[in-house]
Amino acid sequence: MDQMTSFKHSGSEGDIEIIRQVYSGINRNDIDFVLNLMDVGITRIEPEGFPAAGTYTGHTDLRQHLINGRSTWAEGTCEPVDFFANGNKIVVTVHIKVRLKNKSEWADARIADGFMIKDSRVLEFHSFANNQKAFEWAGIAANH
Secondary structure, eight states: OOTTTOOSSTTHHHHHHHHHHHHHHHHHTOHHHHHHTEEEEEEEEEOTTSTTOEEEEHHHHHHHHHHHHHTTEEEEEEEEEEEEEETTEEEEEEEEEEEETTOOSOEEEEEEEEEEEETTEEEEEEEESSHHHHHHHHTOOSOO
């Protein structure tokens, strides 16, 4: 099996589906749906240089963070591309293609997100500017 379909912990297929649902909810701007996938103690981290850089803890902080971020979109999506697992940490390469309000050009970027799953809920949700940093966070060899 290749890296994208071979996972190292039980329940990973279910965990991958949870992550797919997170992006689906974000793309639909369904904040309540996304929050229902998150642990009540969720930690969301966006690094320096990202539009909403910072650390957000718990449903209240995350709700406001998602509302603020999503409110800037005129149209577009964040699509998960590849998944790499190490224990309960999963790195997702993401293709972002959005057009912000009051802009005519599209933002087209690739980033990596890291998720920690516990008891079928997202406990941590990190964004990284590049795959290397995400793989380091997850303890995955960076030869992908």
